[in-house]
Amino acid sequence: AEESRPQQQKHRVAIKGKDAPQAADTFAEMAERFSIPSQLLSNLAKYDYHHPTAIQSHCVPILMELRDLAAISPTGTGKTLSYLLPIIMSLKKPISHASEDDNSMGAGARAVILAPTKELAQQIHNECLKLCQGRKWRVVLFSKATANTLSDKKSRDRVDIIISTPLRLASFVTSKSIELDNVRHLVLDEADRMLDAEFLDQVQETITACTHPQLQKAVFSATLPAGAEKIALDMMRNPVRIVVGLKDT
Ligand code: ADP
Ligand code: MG
Numbered sequence: 001a002e003e004s005r006p007q008q009q010k011h012r013v014a015i016k017g018k019d020a021p022q023a024a025d026t027f028a029e030m031a032e033r034f035s036i037p038s039q040l041l042s043n044l045a046k047y048d049y050h051h052p053t054a055i056q057s058h059c060v061p062i063l064m065e066l067r068d069l070a071a072i073s074p075t076g077t078g079k080t081l082s083y084l085l086p087i088i089m090s091l092k093k094p095i096s097h098a099s100e101d102d103n104s105m106g107a108g109a110r111a112v113i114l115a116p117t118k119e120l121a122q123q124i125h126n127e128c129l130k131l132c133q134g135r136k137w138r139v140v141l142f143s144k145a146t147a148n149t150l151s152d153k154k155s156r157d158r159v160d161i162i163i164s165t166p167l168r169l170a171s172f173v174t175s176k177s178i179e180l181d182n183v184r185h186l187v188l189d190e191a192d193r194m195l196d197a198e199f200l201d202q203v204q205e206t207i208t209a210c211t212h213p214q215l216q217k218a219v220f221s222a223t224l225p226a227g228a229e230k231i232a233l234d235m236m237r238n239p240v241r242i243v244v245g246l247k248d249t
Contacts, residue, residue: 013244015241017239020062020242021067024061025052027041027049027050030064034061037089039134040131043134052078053081054244055079055082056081056082059083060086060089063087063185063216064090068236068237068238068239069240069241070219070229070240071221071242072241072243073222073243074222074244083189084127085131086185087161088137090184090185091137091161091184108157108179108183109159109160109162109182110160110182110185111161111187112162112164112185112206115189116198118144121141122141137160138160139161142168142169143164156179169202169206170203181211182212184212184215185218186210186215186217187218188203190222191219191221192221192223192225194219195227217236219232
């Protein structure tokens with residue numbers, strides 16, 4: 001706890017929200033509080049992730065306690081791991097471990113991450129594959145390149161984590177050719193763009209298709225104009241809002 005203070009001061013962390021969970025200053029503390037799978041811990045070390053960044057220290061506990069979240073932190077501060085770690089930590093078991101006729105987990109992905117460009121979606125996918133190494137997670141990038149392998153609905157539904165641009169996923173949603181009612185974690189990365197006129201309709205169609213009562217919503221951005229922030233907070237329940245560094249409006 002002592003160590004977090006200089007870091008917090010340096011980054012000017014502002015948190016709003018009822019009973020916001022305490023930050024976890026180290027990956028070891030996260031492992032103690034929330035049980036990080038050992039494979040994930042060793043993957044972090046393998047890729048030289050030794051200490052969580054400020055936004056990760058705050059967001060991992062908030063998301064692990066299943067709170068909705070609006071997180072604003074400058075570019076390069078590690079927002080990607082802030083949402084990937086909790087998703088991987090809380091999903092526990094890859095869907096592919098269930099036998100073909102075991103419907104206990106329901107059909108379809110349990111996490112959806114939307115990003116505004118295919119390059120960004122690709123980067124998130126790469127990062128997610130690194131963290132999932134050694135476990136049988138089905139992490140799927142929805143793109144032109146994967147359209148072939150995703151051509152039948154069954155293969156689209158036998159995934160754990162979907163990473164997509166808004167249009168790719170929305171086109172499956174509007175044609176009712178994907179199951180999203182088992183999604184527990186929905187993340188909008190670069191939320192300022194996702195909640196802007198360009199993507200808002202597609203994003204909202206996808207959110208509407210995520211019908212699970214325990215759906216957690218999180219948005220991440222370097223900047224979040226007031227209008228976009230209001231849209232985000234209005235669709236959340238008891239959210240936590242965190243700003244690291246100066247909010248750039
Ligand atoms: P943002 O989305 O906030 O712009 P990224 O998630 O893309 O930031 O991370 C920026 C860079 O920092 C990436 O190269 C990533 O691998 C690296 N990084 C993220 N978290 C850590 C960490 N805990 N320790 C070391 N490097 C990290
Ligand atoms: Mg980013």
